[in-house]
Amino acid sequence: MGVLGILSRPETSGPLWLTLRVLAVSGTLHLAAGLLLGYYLTGRKTGVRSVVDFLVSLPLVFPPIATGFVLLLLLGRNGVLGRLLPTGIVFSFSGVVLASFVAGLPLMVKPVEAALRGNARQLGEVSRMLGKSEWQTFWLVLLPNVRRSVASGWFLALGRSLGEVGITLMLGGNIIGKTNTLSLEIYNAVFSGEFDRAMVLSGIIGVFSLILFLMVRRLSAVEE
Amino acid sequence: MGLVVSVRKQLKHFNIRMSFVCGGGELAAVVGPSGAGKTTLVRMLAGLEPPDGGTISLNGRIWTDTAANYNIPIQERGVSLVFQEFTLFPHMNVRRNVAFAARSMELAEKYMDMFGVLRLADRKPDAISGGERQRVAFCQALAREPEVLLLDEPFSALDVATRRNLRDHLKELKRELAVPILHVTHDLEEAAFLGDIILAMENGCAAPGWFDRQVRFFTHPSTSAMQAAM
Numbered sequence: 001m002g003v004l005g006i007l008s009r010p011e012t013s014g015p016l017w018l019t020l021r022v023l024a025v026s027g028t029l030h031l032a033a034g035l036l037l038g039y040y041l042t043g044r045k046t047g048v049r050s051v052v053d054f055l056v057s058l059p060l061v062f063p064p065i066a067t068g069f070v071l072l073l074l075l076g077r078n079g080v081l082g083r084l085l086p087t088g089i090v091f092s093f094s095g096v097v098l099a100s101f102v103a104g105l106p107l108m109v110k111p112v113e114a115a116l117r118g119n120a121r122q123l124g125e126v127s128r129m130l131g132k133s134e135w136q137t138f139w140l141v142l143l144p145n146v147r148r149s150v151a152s153g154w155f156l157a158l159g160r161s162l163g164e165v166g167i168t169l170m171l172g173g174n175i176i177g178k179t180n181t182l183s184l185e186i187y188n189a190v191f192s193g194e195f196d197r198a199m200v201l202s203g204i205i206g207v208f209s210l211i212l213f214l215m216v217r218r219l220s221a222v223e224e
Numbered sequence: 225m226g227l228v229v230s231v232r233k234q235l236k237h238f239n240i241r242m243s244f245v246c247g248g249g250e251l252a253a254v255v256g257p258s259g260a261g262k263t264t265l266v267r268m269l270a271g272l273e274p275p276d277g278g279t280i281s282l283n284g285r286i287w288t289d290t291a292a293n294y295n296i297p298i299q300e301r302g303v304s305l306v307f308q309e310f311t312l313f314p315h316m317n318v319r320r321n322v323a324f325a326a327r328s329m330e331l332a333e334k335y336m337d338m339f340g341v342l343r344l345a346d347r348k349p350d351a352i353s354g355g356e357r358q359r360v361a362f363c364q365a366l367a368r369e370p371e372v373l374l375l376d377e378p379f380s381a382l383d384v385a386t387r388r389n390l391r392d393h394l395k396e397l398k399r400e401l402a403v404p405i406l407h408v409t410h411d412l413e414e415a416a417f418l419g420d421i422i423l424a425m426e427n428g429c430a431a432p433g434w435f436d437r438q439v440r441f442f443t444h445p446s447t448s449a450m451q452a453a454m
Contacts, residue, residue, distance in 0.1 A: 125272055126311045128298045130325035130368050140324075144315040 006200045014177055015185040016204065018096070022181060023161060026100035030108045030157045035150065037105075038112030039138060042121070059167075060106045068099065068170025075171070091173040096181060099167035104157030111156070115149035116142060152219045159212040162205060226250070227372055227404035231268055231278035231288075233261075233428075240264055240275075240428035246404040246421060248283075251394075253419030254408045261428040262408045266374050269406065270305050271298040282371055282404070301372070304365035308377040311361065312349040318360050319345040326367035335363040339393065355386035362390070366401070375407040379414070387414075394418060 006012055041053055059067050075082045075089045075098075082089065089095050116124075120142050127137040143150070165183045172179030180188060182205055189198035226247035233240045240261040246252040254262045267273040269280060271287070274295060280288040282302075288295045312321045318341060319332065326332040336342040339359040344352050349360070358378060365373065375394075379387040395418055398405060406423075409415050415422055424434035 122307065122309075122311050123313060125270075125298075126305070126307075127313075127324075129270055129272075129301075129303055129305055130364070131299050131302075132325070133299060141313055145313070 003200055003203075006197050009197075011176075011185070012197060012201065015180050015182045015201070018093075018180070019162065019182040021093070022096050022100050023158060025097045026104065026161050027154070027158055029097075029101050030104055030154060030161075031150075033101075033105065034108030034112055034153060034157070035143070037109045038116055039142070041109065041113045042116045056109050057106050059103055064103060064164070064166025065170065066166075067102065068167035071098070071102065071167065072170045090171055091175060091179060093179070095171035095173070096168055096179050099171045100161040100164050103164040103167055104159075104161040107160050108153040108157040111149045111153035112146060115146035120145045148219050152216050155212045155215045155219075159209055162208055162212075225283050227269075227406075228279075228281045229269065231265070231275040231280060233264065233268065233273070233276045235261060235264065235428060238427045240268075242423075242425065242428070242430060244421070244423055244430075246406060248404060249399050249402040250420040251398050251405040251407055251418050252421040252423050253415035254406055254423045254425060255410070255412060255415045256425035256431065256434060258410075260425040262425055263376055265425070266305065266376050266406060266408055269372065270303050270374055271295070271301050302368075302370055303372045303374060304368045304370035305374040305376060306358075306361050306365050306378040308380050312357055312364070314349055317346050317348055318352070321349065321360055322363045322367050324364060324367075327369065331369070332363070332367045335366050336360075339363050355382050355390075358382060358386075359390065362393075366397070371403055373401065373403055373405045375405065375409075377408050377410065380410065387411075391418065 007016075037052065037056060041049060041056075043049060072090060073079055075085070075095075077083075077088060077090075087094075089098060123141050123145060124137050127141040128134075132140065163183055164181070165187070168174075168179070168181055168184060172181070172184075174180050174184045174188070176188070182201055186198050186201045186205075189195070189201060226245055228245050230243040231240065232242075238261070242261075242265055244252065254265065256262055264273060268275045268288075275288060275290060277290045278288070279286065279290070286294060286296075287301055312318075313324065316324070318336070322336055323329055323332040333342060336345060339362055341352075341356055341359050341363060344356060344360070349357050352360070358381070361378070379390055382390070391414060394405075394407075398418070407415075407418060424431045426434050
C-alpha cells in the first residue's frame with residue numbers, strides 16, 4: 001500500500017486529526033498561559049512565585065511518564081482534584097490536551113521570562129514611570145519587545161506537544177479512535193508489526209518538526 | 225515645600241541615609257564616588273525600589289511613609305527619569321516615543337522641536353545616533369509634564385559637544401519647568417554649572433566636604449602638573 005493509501009486509512013487519519021485538534025487547543029493555551037506566567041515570574045521573588053516556577057519547570061526535568069502518573073493520581077475520578085471536577089478529564093480529549101499543555105508549557109514560559117528579565121525590564125520601568133498601568137505596559141511595551149521570544153517559545157512548545165508520549169499515555173490512556181495521538185499511534189503501529197504505517201506517521205511528525213525548527217531558526221536569525 | 229526626602233535603605237555593604245529638600249525650579253546635583261548609592265537613591269524617589277524607612281513627599285503630598293506602610297504607585301508619582309543608557313521603546317518611532325505619555329501631540333512636538341529631533345520623528349531609535357536618542361529621551365521625559373525630574377547620569381555616554389549642548393538646554397529649562405530636578409553626575413564641572421544644591425554622597429550618606437575636596441584635588445597645582453605630565 002502506498003503512502004496515500006496509508007494516509008487515507010481511518011487508523012492513520014484519525015490520530016492525525018486528533019493531534020491537530022489537540023495542538024490547536026493546547027497551542028492557544030500555551031500562548032495565553034505562557035505570557036501570563038512568564039510575566040508573573042519576573043516579579044519580586046516570593047514563596048508562591050518559587051512554587052509556581054518549580055511546577056512550571058518540573059516537566060523539563062521530571063520523566064514524562066512519572067509526571068503523567070502524578071497527574072493521573074491527582075485528576076483521576078478519586079483524585080484530590082478529580083473529585084472536585086464536574087466532568088472527568090482523564091482518558092478523554094481534555095486529558096490529551098492537558099498532557100500536551102503541561103509538556104510544552106516550560107518551553108513557552110522560560111524564553112518569555114528570560115526576555116522579559118532582559119532589556120524589557122528597564123523599558124517596563126520607563127513605561128510605568130510615564131504613567132502607564134501594568135496592563136498597558138505589558139501590551140504596549142513589553143509584548144512588542146519580546147514577540148520573537150514568544151514566537152520561538154511557542155514553536156518549541158508546539159514541537160514538544162507534538163512528540164509528547166509519556167504524559168499522554170497516562171492521562172489519555174491511548175484509547176484507539178479516541179485518545180491515540182500521532183506519537184502514540186507510531187508505537188501502536190510498531191507494536192502490531194505495521195512498520196510501513198509507522199514510517200508514514202513518523203514522516204508526518206518529521207515534516208511538522210522540520211517546519212517548526214525552520215521557524216525557530218528564522219526567528220533566531222532575525223534577532224541576531 | 226518642594227521635594228522633601230528622608231530615607232534609609234540597607235544595601236549589601238552599607239546603609240543609605242539621606243535627608244534633603246529640593247524646591248521647585250531647583251536642581252540638586254547628586255555627586256559622589258561610584259557605588260555611593262546615588263542611583264539607588266534616585267530609584268527610591270521614582271518608586272522603583274522601596275526604602276526600608278523614612279518619608280518622601282512632594283509639595284506636602286506624601287509619596288512614601290514607611291511608618292504608615294504607605295507608598296503610592298510609580299504611575300501616580302508624576303516622575304520622569306532619564307537613565308544613563310538609552311531606554312527608548314525600540315518598536316516605536318521617535319514621535320510615538322515622545323507622545324507615549326504626552327497630554328497632547330502639540331506638547332510632544334514642542335519638545336521635539338526644542339531639542340532638534342522633530343526632523344527624526346518617523347525614525348526608529350536604532351536609526352539615530354546616541355546623542356539624538358538621549359535628546360529624544362529628554363523630550364519623552366518632559367512631555368509627561370513631570371512633577372519631579374530625575375536624571376541618572378544622562379550625559380555620561382555622550383561626546384563632549386553633545387553633552388555641553390544638552391547641559392545648556394537643561395540650564396535654560398530648569399526655571400521654566402519649575403519642578404525639583406535631581407541630577408546624578410560624575411562630572412564635577414557639570415554639577416557646579418547646573419546645581420543649585422550639591423548633594424555629595426559617600427557610602428550612602430551625605431558627605432558635605434567631598435565635593436570641595438574633589439574640586440581642590442583637581443585644581444591643586446601639583447595635580448594639574450601631574451595631569452599635564454601624563
